[in-house]
Amino acid sequence: MTMTKRPHILIVAPAWVGDAVLSQPLLRRLQARNPDTLIDVLAPPWTRAVYERMPEVHAVHDLPFAHGELALRKRYALGRSLTPRGYTQAVVLPNSLKSALVPFFARIPRRTGYVGEMRRGLLNDTRKLDKEALPLMIERFAALAEDAGPVKIRPLSEVSLRIDAIARSTTLVKLGLKATPKIAVLCPGAEYGPAKRWPVEYFGALAQRFNADGWQVWIAGSAKDAAVGADIVTAAGGIGINLCGKTTLAEAIDLMSCASHVVSNDSGLMHVAAALDRPLTAIYGSSSPAFTPPPSAHARIVKIDLACSPCFKRICPLGHFKCMRELGVDTVWQAISAAAV
Numbered sequence: 001m002t003m004t005k006r007p008h009i010l011i012v013a014p015a016w017v018g019d020a021v022l023s024q025p026l027l028r029r030l031q032a033r034n035p036d037t038l039i040d041v042l043a044p045p046w047t048r049a050v051y052e053r054m055p056e057v058h059a060v061h062d063l064p065f066a067h068g069e070l071a072l073r074k075r076y077a078l079g080r081s082l083t084p085r086g087y088t089q090a091v092v093l094p095n096s097l098k099s100a101l102v103p104f105f106a107r108i109p110r111r112t113g114y115v116g117e118m119r120r121g122l123l124n125d126t127r128k129l130d131k132e133a134l135p136l137m138i139e140r141f142a143a144l145a146e147d148a149g150p151v152k153i154r155p156l157s158e159v160s161l162r163i164d165a166i167a168r169s170t171t172l173v174k175l176g177l178k179a180t181p182k183i184a185v186l187c188p189g190a191e192y193g194p195a196k197r198w199p200v201e202y203f204g205a206l207a208q209r210f211n212a213d214g215w216q217v218w219i220a221g222s223a224k225d226a227a228v229g230a231d232i233v234t235a236a237g238g239i240g241i242n243l244c245g246k247t248t249l250a251e252a253i254d255l256m257s258c259a260s261h262v263v264s265n266d267s268g269l270m271h272v273a274a275a276l277d278r279p280l281t282a283i284y285g286s287s288s289p290a291f292t293p294p295p296s297a298h299a300r301i302v303k304i305d306l307a308c309s310p311c312f313k314r315i316c317p318l319g320h321f322k323c324m325r326e327l328g329v330d331t332v333w334q335a336i337s338a339a340a341v
Contacts, residue, residue, distance in 0.1 A: 005086075005088060006036050006037070006038065007030075007034050007036065007037040007038070007088050007089065008037070008038045008040070008085065008086055008087050008088050008089075009030055009037060009038070009039050009040070009087065009088065009089045009090070009091060010040050010041075010042055010082070010085075010087045010089070010090045010091070010103060010106075010108060011023065011026070011027065011039060011040070011041045011042065011090075011091050011093065012042050012063075012090060012091070012092040012093060012094065012099050012100075012102065012103060012113075013041050013042060013043035013044070013047060013051065013063070013093060014047075014093045014094055015044055015047075015067060015094065016047075016191065016192075016268060017046065017047055017050055017191075017249070017267075017268025017269070017271070017272065018266075018267060018268040018270065018271035018272075018292065019093070019137065019292075020043065020047040020050040020051060020268075021050060021159055021161075021268070021271035021272060021274070021275050021295075022137050022138040022141060022159070022271060022292065022295065023093060023141045024054055024056070024157075024159045024160070024275070025138060025141065025142040025156045025157045025158075025159065026091070026093075026141040026142045026144060026145050027039050027054060027056035027057065028056055028157040029142055029145035029146070029157070030056075030091075030145045031056055033145065038058045039056055039057055039058055040057070040058055040059045040060070040061060040085070040087070041057055041059075041060050041061070042061045042062075042063050042082075042102060043060060043061070043062070043063055044062070044063050044065075045062050045063075045064070046249065047249075048060050048062065048249075049248065049249040049250035049253060050161065050249070050253075050272070052250070053161035053162045053163075053250075053253060054161065054162075055162060061082070063078075063102075064078075065098075069098075070098060072101070075098070075101045075102050075105060076101075076105045078102050078105070079101065079102040079103070079104065079105025079106040079107075080105060080106065082102070082106040083106050083107055087103075087106065087108045088108070088109065088110065089108065089109070089110040089111070089112060089125075090103035090106070090108040090110070090111045090112065091112045091113065091144050091145075092111065092112065092113035092123065093113070093141055093144070094116075095113070095114055095116035095117065096116060096117060096119075097116065097117045097118050097119045097122070099113075099116075100113060100116070100119045100122035100123055101122065103122075104122045104123075110124065110125050111123045111124050111125060112125040112126075112127070112144055113125075113126065113127070113144065114126070114127050114128070114129045114140070114144075115127065115128055115129070125148070127143070127144065127148055133150075134153065135290060135291065136290075136291060136292070136293070137291060137292050138156060138292075138295055139153045139156065142156055156295075158295070159271075159274065159275040159295050159296075160275055160277070161253060161272065161275040161276060163253070163254055163257045163276070164250070164254055165254075167250070167251070167254055168254035168255065168257065168258070171247065171251045171254055171255060172255070172258075175243065175246060175247070175255075177218070177241070177255070179258045180216055181260065182213075182214055182215040182216065182260050183215065183216045183217075183218060183258050183259050183260050183261075184207075184210040184215045184216065184217050184218070184259070184260065184261050184262075184263065185218045185219075185220050185255075185256055185258075185259040185261070185262045185263070185273070185278075186203055186206065186207065186217065186218070186219045186220070186232065186240070186262075186263050186264075187219075187220050187221060187262065187263070187264035187265060187267060187269040187270060187273070188200065188203050188219065188221060188225060188228050188229065188232060188265065189221040189222060189224065189225035189228065189244070189265065189267055189269070190265040190266060190267045191222075191224070191267065191268065192267075192287075192314060194314070194315055194316075195285060195286035195311070195313050195314055195315050195316050195321070195323075195324075196265050196266050196267070196284075196285055196286055196287055197228075197265050197285075197324070198265055198283045198285070198324050198327065198332075199324060199325065200228060200231045200232055200235055201235045202327075202328070202329050202332070203219075203232045203235070203236075203263075204231075204232050204233075204234070204235025204236040204237075204239075205235070205236070205329045206263065206329055206332060206333065207219075207232060207233075207235075207236035207239045207240045208236050208237065208239055209329070209333055211236070211239045211240075215260070215261075216241070217236070217239055217240040217241065218240070218241050218243055218255070218259075219232055219233070219240050219241065219242045219243055219244060220243050220244065220247075220252050220255065220256060220269060221243075221244035221245070221269070222244065222245060223244065223245030224245075225244040225245070226242070226244040226245040228244070229242035229243070229244035229245075230242055230244075243255070252269070252272070253272055253276070256269070256272060256273055256276055256278065257276050257278070259273070259276075259278045259279075260278075260279065261278070261279045261280070261281070261336060261339065262278045262279070262280045262281070263280075263281045263283070263332065263336065264280065264281070264282055264283065265282075265283050265285075266282060266283070266284050266285075266287045266289075266292065270282050270294055271292075271294060271295070273294070273296075273299075274294035274295050274296035274298075274299055275295070275296075277296060277298060278296075278298065279298050279339050280294055280296060280298060280299040280300070281299075281300050281302060281332060281335045281336050281339065282294050282299055282300070282301050282302070283302055283303070283324075283327065283332065284301060284302070284303040284310070285303070285309065285310075285321075285323035285324040285327070286309060286310055286311050286312060286313055286314075286316070286323060287310050287312060288310035288312070289301045289303070298339070300335045300336075300338065300339055302327060302331055302332055302335050303323070303327065304322075304323060304326055304327050304331075306322055306323055306326075308322075308323070309323040310323075
């Protein structure tokens with residue numbers, strides 16, 4: 001009697017926290033096709049905490065390369081180290097040549113991904129992306145769970161990250177925080193660039209409004225956002241607790257689960273808030289919710305329509321930054337207030 005080998009799939013993860021969240025419906029589709037499937041993820045260390053909070057993930061392996069680094073010998077060594085794990089398939093989410101190297105070196109028999117930069121020989125199960133049929137990144141990822149050909153994407157499964165209640169309590173004590181019924185978490189960062197960031201003084205004015213209504217205000221972000229967080233507290237007249245750079249991503253995930261409302265730029269933490277099912281106001285400027293909207297029914301999007309937006313640039317190419325400057329505090333506060341009704 002021939003035994004069918006249990007599917008063991010390696011996901012080569014995207015480089016951004018938000019994109020990592022958006023890959024979860026793909027994992028769920030893979031397991032829905034065969035509940036015995038084991039799913040491992042090869043991811044940059046800074047996204048590890050996201051995948052560790054997904055129940056579909058069996059193991060996470062670090063992809064120890066800087067952004068843009070080829071490191072061919074190191075990628076070969078990493079691939080060969082993964083060969084004994086006996087993966088039956090790799091699904092490569094980034095579209096770069098570099099991202100397809102490790103599965104090739106690991107000799108994984110089926111290597112799935114979209115046609116990208118000169119990697120047809122590295123992938124042997126290639127798909128041509130139909131951007132009109134799959135306008136959203138979350139759809140493009142999920143489609144790779146299916147066999148080649150037209151696929152039915154909708155409905156997509158929800159995104160959902162586990163919370164470690166014990167770790168959350170420990171972090172609250174460590175940082176001198178107390179979970180109360182009205183906590184606003186502001187996420188002023190955006191790793192991609194300043195064109196995605198709502199002005200500091202607007203976040204400061206918003207913190208004052210929350211405070212006047214009896215809310216705690218926490219400011220969340222990475223160490224790169226620490227100065228911005230401090231500037232928001234200053235702009236708010238001392239209101240707010242700047243947590244930027246004081247937590248790991250895992251701790252930030254747990255703390256954000258305490259939020260009664262999250263206000264965020266289009267960023268990784270915006271998608272984390274969506275995956276935590278928190279009431280969310282998402283602010284868009286140079287980017288577009290038509291491509292990477294927060295995957296949550298509790299999210300409200302605020303943006304203004306200009307002829308020059310979305311431009312998808314890191315820095316405003318026209319120098320006026322109107323897409324954010326003209327998106328005032330009153331507009332954002334109205335969205336927050338509407339969510340509370």
